């Protein structure tokens with residue numbers, strides 16, 4: 405907890421990992437299907453089904469630090485915070501997508517999981533990426549090239565910097581925008 | 582420059598001159614949770630060390646998604662929430678009361694309110710002129726504690742509806758048509774604001790259906806003005822005092838306007854697996870349907886059940902098509918019984934399910950088999966939505982659903998006029 409306001413308590417500002425590539429319109433039902441609702445109070449069991457309806461092999465292959473890369477409208481659908489939560493529990497260090505559904509975006513940031521909006525068209529499944537959260541850049545170590553992601557709104561950046569909404573409120577007691 | 586409905590409400594709630602793009606901290610009037618996202622809210626609330634629910638807002642807890650509970654785990658979640666309710670003075674609806682969004686409309690939402698629920702279809706209350714939007718469990722935990730939240734004031738898309746709706750064409754067809762037009766992310770982060778001469782004749786029930794699906798275009802909120810029709814509805818609920826008129830300013834600025842002539846609309850259906858995959862129902866003639874589902878927070882109101890009962894009166898469901906009907910609340914069920922609609926539906930071969938979400942999210946009460954097709958009046962047809970990723974979900978109006986139950990295939994309800 406020694407970082408300045410722009411440092412993330414949750415971890416480093418430079419992330420490296422391998423990508424899992426998905427297409428457009430990955431919904432919260434793909435990420436954590438409604439049929440597993442009965443496991444929502446048993447998070448370790450719930451997390452075994454992360455991304456199941458998009459790629460049933462994901463959970464056995466994902467490693468801490470990996471990235472999920474989507475296309476347009478990532479995370480559309482329900483308000484279930486369990487969707488970003490199980491992604492975070494799988495060790496995913498950030499989500500990159502061309503656009504992200506509103507509630508999912510907010511939930512992920514509230515949990516301290518970075519969501520980066522950038523043109524992901526050139527990123528392939530399995531590419532090794534380096535993400536610099538402070539510089540706002542994504543470097544493709546496999547395919548080459550660098551891209552910039554859109555600025556995360558200030559309020560969300562401050563929540564992310566504290567590692568999520570609860571630590572933020574714990575520290576400030578209120579919204580200090 | 583005048584204000585949109587979203588700007589008006591958020592100005593009031595934040596005590597600032599809120600304009601699209603601004604970030605504001607706003608007082609919340611009503612915060613609520615339900616049984617699938619609520620347990621996490623309560624855990625986050627406690628983990629953060631928050632002790633008491635703020636007295637500055639009304640709070641509510643609804644058991645509606647898994648009712649009656651299908652298994653031990655969800656029964657325990659219900660226990661957990663009931664215990665939380667005992668420690669607070671939340672408005673509480675237990676098993677059988679109905680779907681949160683319907684009960685919010687019947688009993689709690691007021692024009693001009695800021696309402697945040699831990700469910701994406703919280704937008705439904707926009708049909709009454711409330712800025713109502715869904716957030717996640719942690720956001721709602723903080724709202725329970727502080728009575729306020731931060732919001733980015735959305736840009737608004739103005740949807741102007743003119744013309745007379747043809748017979749059997751309804752608000753459901755309007756919103757399916759609109760989502761087909763602008764796409765499942767066509768209004769992301771924005772507000773969809775409905776107006777026009779047709780809207781001023783549209784019942785609150787229809788407005789709630791349209792607002793309910795604003796989220797399926799990515800919108801933060803779907804807003805209707807509060808007018809004489811809103812006033813009549815609130816008075817009929819015994820809440821005349823909750824009314825206040827609310828309209829956007831005439832010179833409000835919209836990022837985009839969409840004009841729809843209702844007279845040209847026809848019964849529409851969204852095909853699997855995205856809500857914007859919309860075509861006229863008649864183009865899907867011949868698509869066999871194994872299950873018809875009439876209900877949910879989108880179309881489980883008395884008006885919807887009446888439309889279905891009218892079409893099914895004296896007829897039978899197709900022998901290879903199951904027909905399920907779920908009234909959205911106990912009050913809807915009681916009124917439907919009193920009006921004779923439930924008897925008509927039973928005679929047509931329907932199964933009547935308890936007020937609640939049923940199989941809408943795939944937990945129980947009508948989960949589909951492999952390769953089966955369902956036509957539902959719900960709002961989502963994502964892969965796996967009704968509990969089986971090998972099944973196919975089509976979305977349509979109560980009229981289209983009732984007509985399809987008779988023929989056993991997707992049917993334009995105008996054939997049954």
Ligand code: SF4
Pocket residue numbers: 646680682700702877878879937938941942959960
């Ligand atoms: S009826 Fe369906 S869409 Fe509505 S609240 Fe229940 S699960 Fe969600």
